[in-house]
Amino acid sequence: MIKITFPDGAVREYQEGITALDIAKSISEGLARKVLAASVNGQVWDATRPIYHDSSLKLLTWDDADGKSTFWHSSAHLMAEAVESLFPGTKFWVGPPTEKGFYYDMDLGGRQITEDDLRTLEKKMNELAKQNNIYLRKAVPKKEAVEYFTAKGDEYKLDLLNGLNDGDITFYTQGNFTDLCRGPHIPNTGFIKAIKLTSIAGAYWKNDANNKQLTRIYGVTFPNQKELDEYLQMLEEAKKRDHRKLGKELGIFTMDDDVGPGLPLWLPNGTIIIEELERLAKETEQAAGYKRVVTPHIAKESMYLTSGHLPYYQDSMYPPMELEGQKYYLKAMNCPHHHKIFAAEPRSYKDLPLRLAEYGTCYRYEQSGELFGLMRVRCLHMNDAHIYCTREQFAEEFRAVNDMYIKYFKIFGIDKYVMRLSLHEPSKLGQKYINEPVLWKETEEMVRQVLKESNIPYVEVPDEGAFYGPKIDVQIWSTIGREFTLATNQVDFAQGRRFKLEFIKNDNTFDTPLIIHRAPLGTHERFIGFLLEHYAGKFPLWLAPLQVKILPISDKFLDYANSILQSLKNADIRAEVDDRNEKIGKKIRDTELMKVPYMLVVGEKEMNDQKVAVRRQGKGDLGVRSVEEFIGEARVEIRERRGD
RNA sequence: GCCACUUUAGCUCAGCCGGUAGAGCAACUGAUUUGUAAUCAGUAGGUCGUUGGUUCGAUUCCGACAAGUGGCUCCA
Known part of the structure; x- marks a missing residue:
């Protein structure tokens, strides 16, 4: 027992x-x-x-994460069985579960697969699932496994076997399909009741672009049809919150083929949001002792050779323009320009920390396949600043930057985020990373200490640092589950030296400052894209492009509506009158759909009492009050940048 | 950059097997003067992403290019 x-x-x-x-x-x-x-x-x-x-x-x-992933992993095997029966000779690589479903990478031997094939495969999978085939586990000696896949001519599984030790090898068989797999699996295929194959994609073997591209099929399965329906319903809902859709509907931004891919045009409504964000950043930075600067959008090649960016990042910069025998590049980052401002005059330790801030416009030649709405663009406006400080000041400065993040997260109601401490990979020193092994170790430890002392939860990720130093990336999630790197906070021990930046110490000797690169609000493009999805287009009052819409019951009350409009404008509230010849229900509906925070309905009663009937977007009628009262409340809500 | 898919009126979309296009909303005009999520009627609007080819004839079939989308690689 x-x-x-x-x-x-x-x-x-x-x-x-x-x-x-x-x-x-x-x-x-x-x-x-x-x-x-x-x-x-x-x-x-x-x-x-x-x-x-x-x-x-x-x-x-099903209610346990591990239960779900086992379910999906087994579903991947079921899909592989269906693929093998429909397309004999297919070779399989790996088929893991993901956060929402599973995929399997396969070599179809040059065969192309279509959407129609996915439907056929689904049908086949349903058929196979109904057979209630058990997933049979069998421990296999390595020699036997190698023989099995050699006989099949399956170089992919043989490659997998290469990395496995004798004694750790198991096969799983369900129905007519046998796979090398560590498991575990669900008891039998009958558990899989609802199946949806979602997409076909190319995926490089072993995630290496130099390798052959395999065919990847994504899918998701559920223990009952209802859950699948709910899942599909959720996808529909997510589509409605997609920043590209909302951006169009709300007149935030547009793209044009003639302007070019990844180059958004900010419409008047989007520009208002940009200006409000900049106002927030300027206020915050001014209070934190930053100084604003403005720098050109281009610079000569020599500067990027000095900074060291060119050898590392030339591929993602727009190609140079040649003028007067000189090469000029569009700037992909603001730091070198700021370094030149530091270098423009002699600096003393008394000047430090020097914090230079700019909403800098940068151009990055992102690969065409990477472009994605506002989230990945080729022209971006960065909430950038560089802090030049002494080694002694570093911890305090770095902490202050982190505090700024937290302050912003509160304003925007971002409660789910992860800080990722990105480190260098020692074997890539001199290639991906500046060859300063000691400085890397030192600064990484400094950053780690700050995070620990501030009790900020973080994860460490190897081989993700910037070429000039370790960094912290802040990962956030939009309400539709999309993950972003929003902000970044980077240490730079390299560029100070490369630019020969110096300050005079109190003992009359010279030292090179440490530099912190930081961008708490990331870029306007990505951040506004995020906010659109985060708020589902329902911006808080302070950010809303149009804050108040005045809705006269009929055009008999237009004059009164316009007098209210004037009062609102005098109070710096963004307002408009709906002067269309429409019924009030229609005006309300349209204004609701445009997600305008406040509606002021005015008719006979309101005009006689010199009042307004206030309606809040999504909440309905709030009752009648005087214009002054409404303006007073709205101004407080705006000034405090309230969240809802 | 790679794999796959998509591209029809300002927007959302229909258009079976090739015979030069249709709806709703928006716009415009008129009527209506309206009380908290769609008043009615009419008008106008498209070289069907671009460009080659096949064909008597292409929005429809094939190719190239462009842009977008889902992934892969990448992301200072």
């Missing part, structure tokens, strides 16, 4: 070799029907795998 400990601490005895599924059955049949896998001593196992020793056990169902 063996002892099984359950999550609630209960301990029960079972026969040696019992499976998690049997244990579930001993508790209840209903539970057994839901068990997808089991966590045995913290490891995810097949529910059908015998347990021989005392263990802790957690039964995993």
Whole structure:
């Protein structure tokens, strides 16, 4: 007999070799029907795998993340079975679960696959699922496994086997499909009730663009049709919040073929948001001791050779223009220009920290396949600043920048974010990273210390640093689940030296400042794209392009409406009168759809009492009040940059 | 850059197997003077992304290019 400990601490005895599924059955049949896998001593196992020793056990169902991913991984195998039966000779690479479904990479031997094929595959998968085939686990000696795939001529699985040790190799078979797989899997295919293959994509073998491109099929499956319907419904909802759709509907930005890909045109409504964001940034930075500067959009080649950007990033800069025998580049970053401002006059330690801020316009020649709405563009406006400080000042300055992030996150109601500390990869010194092993180690440790002392949760990611130093990226998620790198906070120990930046110390010797690159609001493009999705287009009052719409019941009250408009304008509130010859219901509907925060309905009663009937977008009628009262409240809401 | 798909009126979309296009909303005109999410009627609007080819004839079939989208690679 063996002892099984359950999550609630209960301990029960079972026969040696019992499976998690049997244990579930001993508790209840209903539970057994839901068990997808089991966590045995913290490891995810097949529910059908015998347990021989005392263990802790957690039964995993659809409600557990590990249950879901086991379900999707098994679905990938089911899809592979369908692909193999429809397209014999297909070779498979890997088929992992993802956050929302699964994919399988495969070599179809030059065959092309279409959307119609996906429907056929779905049908086949449903057929196979109904056969309730079990996923059979079998431990296989390496030699046997190699022979099996050599006979199949499958170089991909042989490559996988190369990295595995004898004794760690298992095969899983369901129906007519056998795959090299570490598992685990769900008990049988019958659990998979609803199937949707979502897309076809090319994916480089081993994620390397130099390798052959395999065909990747994405899919998602569910234990019942209802969940699939809900999922599809959710996708529809997400589409409505897509910043590209909202950006068009609300007149925020547009793109034009003649202007060029990745070059957004900001419409008047979008420009208002830009100006409000800049106002926030300027106020915040002024209070934090920053000084504003303005720099040109181009610079000579020599500056980018000095900075060291050219050898690293030439491919993502627009090609140079040649004038008077000199090459000029559009700037892809503001830092060198700012360094030149630092260098423009002698600096003393008393001048430090020197904080130079600019909403800088940059141009980056992003690969065509990378462009994506406002999120990935070729012309961007960065909430940029560079802080020049001494080593002693560094921690305090770095912390202050992090504090600024937190302040902004509060204003915008961003409560889910992760700071990623990006480090260098020692083996790539001199290639991807400046060859200063000691400085890398030192600065990475400095940043780590600051994060620890400020109790900011963070994760460390190797091989993601900037070429001139470690950095912190702030990852955020829009309400439709899209992930962004919003802000960045970078240490730079390299460019100060390259630009020969110096300050005089109190002992009359010279030193090079450390530089912090920071962009808490990222770029206007990405941030406004994010805000559109974050707010679903319903901007808080201070950001809303149009803050108040005055809706006269009929044009008899136009004069009164216009007098209110004048009062609002005098109070610096962005307002318009809907002077169309339409019924009030229509005016309200259109204004609601344009997501204007406040509507002021005015008719006979309001005119006689010199009042307005206030209506809040999405909330309905708030009742009647005087114009002065409304203006007073609205101005407070704007000044405090309230969130809703 | 690579794989796949998409591109029809200002917007959202229809157009089966090739015979030069249609709806709703928006716009414009007129009527209506309206009380908290769509008043009615009429008018106008498109070389069907661009460009080659096949064909008596191409929005429809094939190719190239461009832009967009879903991924891959990339992201100072």
